[in-house]
Structures are given as structure tokens and as C-alpha cells.
Amino acid sequence: xxxxxxxxxxxxxxxxxxxxxxxxxxxxxxxxxxxxxxxxxxxxxxxxxxxxxxxxxxxxxxxxxxxxxxxxxxxxxxxxxxxxxxxxxxxxxxxxxxxxxxxxxxxxxxxxxxxxxxxxxxxxxxxxxxxxxxxxxxxxxxxxxxxxxxxxxxxxxxxxxxxxxxxxxxxxxxxxxxxxxxxxxxxxxxxxxxxxxxxxxxxxxxxxxxxxxxxxxxxxxxxxxxxxxxxxxxxxxxxxxxxxxxxxxxxxxxxxxxxxxxxxxxxxxxxxxxxxxxxxxxxxxxxxxxxxxxxxxxxxxxxxxxxxxxxxxxxxxxxxxxxxxxxxxxxxxxxxxxxxxxxxxxxxxxxxxxxxxxxxxxxxxxxxxxx
Numbered sequence: 377x378x379x380x381x382x383x384x385x386x387x388x389x390x391x392x393x394x395x396x397x398x399x400x401x402x403x404x405x406x407x408x409x410x411x412x413x414x415x416x417x418x419x420x421x422x423x424x425x426x427x428x429x430x431x432x433x434x435x436x437x438x439x440x441x442x443x444x445x446x447x448x449x450x451x452x453x454x455x456x457x458x459x460x461x462x463x464x465x466x467x468x469x470x471x472x473x474x475x476x477x478x479x480x481x482x483x484x485x486x487x488x489x490x491x492x493x494x495x496x497x498x499x500x501x502x503x504x505x506x507x508x509x510x511x512x513x514x515x516x517x518x519x520x521x522x523x524x525x526x527x528x529x530x531x532x533x534x535x536x537x538x539x540x541x542x543x544x545x546x547x548x549x550x551x552x553x554x555x556x557x558x559x560x561x562x563x564x565x566x567x568x569x570x571x572x573x574x575x576x577x578x579x580x581x582x583x584x585x586x587x588x589x590x591x592x593x594x595x596x597x598x599x600x601x602x603x604x605x606x607x608x609x610x611x612x613x614x615x616x617x618x619x620x621x622x623x624x625x626x627x628x629x630x631x632x633x634x635x636x637x638x639x640x641x642x643x644x645x646x647x648x649x650x651x652x653x654x655x656x657x658x659x660x661x662x663x664x665x666x667x668x669x670x671x672x673x674x675x676x677x678x679x680x681x682x683x684x685x686x687x688x689x690x691x692x693x694x695x696x697x698x699x700x701x702x703x704x705x706x707x708x709x710x711x712x713x714x715x716x717x718x719x720x721x722x723x724x725x726x727x728x729x730x731x732x733x734x735x736x737x738x739x740x741x742x743x744x745x746x747x
Contacts, residue, residue, distance in 0.1 A: 389623040389689065394715065396727045400704050403555050404740035407567040412589040417730055417744040424722045426729050431587045434700065437745055438654065440600030442648040442698070445639070447514040447582040447659045448605040450573035452477070452541065453548025455560070458506035460499075472505060476551055478579050478612045479632075481531065485707075488534040489522070493612070497528035506532070508547060516543050541576065548663045551579050554737055555705075568739070577609035577632065583702045584657030584737045602640040608659040610685075618707060628709060630682040633663045637678040640667075644675045647695060654698035654747075658710050661696050661717070662687065668694035669717050688712040698747040703730060703737040718746045 408414055416434065420428040438444065454477040471685075474495045481489040502524055508517040523531035537543055550560040550568050560568075565719050570585035570595070597603060611631045618626055643664065646653050655661045666683040667676050684710060699717055704710035715723045726744065735742045 378404060379712050383543045389720075390621055390627070391618050391623060391707050391727075392537075392621075393623075393720065393722075394708070394711050394725055396731070398706060398731060398737060402731065402734060402737050402741075404736040404738060404742075405556055405558060407563075407586070407740045411567065411571075412587055412592055414587050415735055415742040417726060417733075417735060417742070419718060419722070419726050419744055419746045420665070421718045421722070421746055426724065426726055428733060431743060432592070434587075435592060435595040435599055436599075436743065437653065437747060438596060438601045441602070441649075441651045443602045443604060443642055443651055443653045444596060444656065445643070445660045445664065446570075446572055446585055446588075446605045446656045447602065447608050447663070448570070448572055448574040449578040449582060449607050449609050449659075450576040451550065451578045451581050451610075452576050453480070453565075454551045454579040455549040456508050456515060456544075456547065457549075458519075460506050461505045461507055471655055473500060475506065475508075475532070476579065478529075479629075480577075488536070488540060490532050490534070491525075491612075492532050494527045494530045495528055497530065498502060500524075500530065502562075503605075510547050516547050553580060555738055556740065572605070574605075575607045575609075575634070578608075580610045581610070581739060582608070582657045582659045584700050584743060586740070587700075587743055588656075601724055602642060602646070604639040606633060606635055606660055606663045608637055608663045610659055623712065626686050626688070626709060626712075628684045628686050630684045631659075632682050633666070634680045635663065635667050635676060635678055640676040644694065652697040653695050654700065654701050655696045658701055658704075658713050661699060661713060664695045665693065677723050686712075687716050689716045691716045693717065698745070700743060700745050702739065702743050703727065703735060703741055705738065714746070 412431055414431040416429045416431045418429050456475045458473045458475050463709045476493040477490045481491055483489055502521050504521045507515045510516050519532040519536040522533050523528050550564040552560050568581050571588055571590060580741045594742060609632045612629050620626055662685050666685040701714055
């Protein structure tokens with residue numbers, strides 16, 4: 377289906393067409409006691425048939441020769457707590473400021489600049505300086521506010537630090553999404569991270585990968601399934617609420633990705649040989665489909681870039697033939713992507729079944745495989 381056909385189909389859809397009722401008690405607040413011991417809803421895209429299963433059986437759903445693609449981005453402890461140091465005369469000192477780093481920003485000076493969400497942001501003005509103390513009160517980082525954006529967004533320039541990411545590991549908090557209504561705990565340092573994470577840069581986990589264990593990966597390899605990796609650093613765009621009414625008005629934030637030479641070769645070979653490419657998570661789908669669109673029919677080439685691809689019903693998938701994914705928020709771009717892959721009515725029927733069967737939803741929840 378051409379891009380024009382996708383736009384024509386999307387033009388008739390509203391964001392509210394991707395709504396479903398989700399009882400609050402089904403939103404997982406904790407990971408399962410043991411990694412990999414999750415439920416999995418198996419969806420047959422051709423027939424719409426549903427089957428309740430367990431993630432432990434995922435290797436059995438793969439065929440020898442399949443290419444399984446993972447996102448190896450690593451979550452950084454991107455949530456920080458700061459104090460303001462330059463208050464105007466008429467203001468009273470406020471409590472701590474929550475800062476969520478969302479994206480590093482390249483600049484000519486080579487300064488350490490980040491886009492961030494700031495709460496409460498109403499009084500944090502351009503030119504103010506934020507300091508970030510450790511638990512002992514020692515100042516570990518300092519940043520100046522350079523720009524002010526919508527919805528609490530700021531551009532921060534951090535003062536030079538010998539080991540910026542090392543400091544984040546010490547004083548930062550894992551950026552659990554807002555629907556997990558608790559503070560992060562020590563266990564989240566491990567559990568809100570895939571076992572194969574490598575390149576740091578995400579501010580939210582690629583959650584479909586949280587189910588995997590080394591043992592399950594070994595079982596997949598032993599079955600003759602080829603495994604490859606891409607890196608897409610999950611940013612604000614993946615989870616930001618949609619503030620438009622129509623699907624054809626949706627625009628996502630840009631996210632950084634890398635396609636290695638090894639993965640480009642593996643994907644090209646699988647496509648040429650007619651083997652199925654199975655994506656672990658919507659981030660992998662977006663990376664592969666963006667690269668395929670940019671290649672315009674030519675073989676994929678290794679490179680690093682940014683993508684703001686938005687996939688909704690009507691999109692013609694160029695590479696992905698199977699998808700493992702978690703359950704997503706109502707009226708979200710991720711639910712629209714899954715609906716593009718398996719049909720809106722079928723996906724919503726699967727979600728309604730998951731609600732009735734009391735599956736656990738969102739980041740720490742259960743998963744579904746669409747093949």
C-alpha cells in the first residue's frame with residue numbers, strides 16, 4: 377500500500393477509535409517475581425484466533441530460519457532531583473525540582489546539553505541554574521536553563537563533569553513511567569532493563585524485551601533462529617500523549633537509532649531468502665521499517681540516524697512479519713502501530729479478551745505475539 381493510501385485510510389480515523397476500557401487494577405505496578413514468567417496472548421493475524429499461553433513457550437512459536445531482532449538500547453537513570461539556586465526577589469524557595477532527561481542535544485560548542493521535562497516547571501525560567509545533590513547533600517551536577525518549551529520541556533546545559541554517566545548511575549533514578557504509581561526501587565535497576573541491553577541512551581525501557589532470560593535466548597538460538605540487534609534509544613515520543621483528534625494529524629518526536637553492518641546484512645539476507653523477520657517490540661518495528669522506507673527498495677546499509685516514523689492502519693510493512701509486544705495504552709501511537717500490523721478490529725478484540733482474562737498491562741505487564 378502506498379504512502380498516499382495509508383494517509384487516505386488514516387484520514388478517516390480518530391484517536392478515540394483506538395480506545396478500550398482498562399480497569400486500573402490490571403496496570404502492573406511490579407515486575408513478575410521471576411523474569412520470563414509472564415503470560416502471553418498468541419494472536420493469529422490471518423484468522424484472528426486467540427490463544428492464552430505463557431512467554432516460556434515463545435521459542436516454540438519461532439521457526440528455524442526466522443530472524444529475531446532485538447533492541448539493545450540500555451536505560452539510563454534519567455530521573456534526577458534538583459534545587460533552584462537563582463530565585464527572583466519576589467519568589468519563595470520551592471521544594472525539589474524533578475528533572476527527566478529525554479534526549480542529548482548536539483551543539484557546536486560540544487557542551488553537554490539535554491532536553492528535559494521539568495516538574496513543577498512553571499517557575500523554572502531561562503537563565504536559572506539547577507544543582508543536583510547526592511543523598512549526602514554534596515553537589516554532583518549543575519545545569520543552566522537555556523530554553524523553555526511546551527508542556528514543561530527545557531533545554532539544559534550541564535557544567536563539565538569528569539564522568540557524567542557515572543554520576544547519573546549514582547544519583548539518578550530509573551525513569552519508571554507515570555502509570556507505575558510508586559518510587560523506583562533498587563530492584564528496578566535490573567528489572568527495568570533487558571538482559572541484553574548494551575548501548576545506553578533510552579529514557580524508557582523497550583518493554584517487550586523485558587521478558588527474555590539468557591535461558592530463553594539460548595533455547596531460541598538452539599532452534600536455529602538467527603538473532604540480530606538494532607539500537608533505538610527510546611525517548612519522549614514513544615510515550616507522550618497524543619494531543620490531536622485525528623490520526624492523520626499525529627507527529628512523533630524523533631528518536632536516535634543505529635543499524636549495524638551485521639544487522640543490515642542479516643536483514644537483507646533474510647528478506648532475499650523469504651525468511652520471516654520477527655520484531656521484539658514496537659521500537660524494532662519502527663527502526664526496521666524506517667530503514668526500509670529510506671532504502672526505497674535497495675538493500676539496507678549500516679548507518680546511524682533519527683526517526684520520527686509514525687505507523688498507523690494502512691501502512692504497508694516492508695520487513696516485519698511477526699511481532700512480540702506488550703499491551704499498550706489506550707489511544708496511543710503504539711496501539712496504532714500494532715493495529716496497523718494486525719488490523720484495528722482484531723487488535724481491539726484481543727485487548728478486550730486480555731482485559732476479561734485479567735492480563736497485566738503496560739511496561740511490567742504480560743505480552744502478546746502476533747504472527
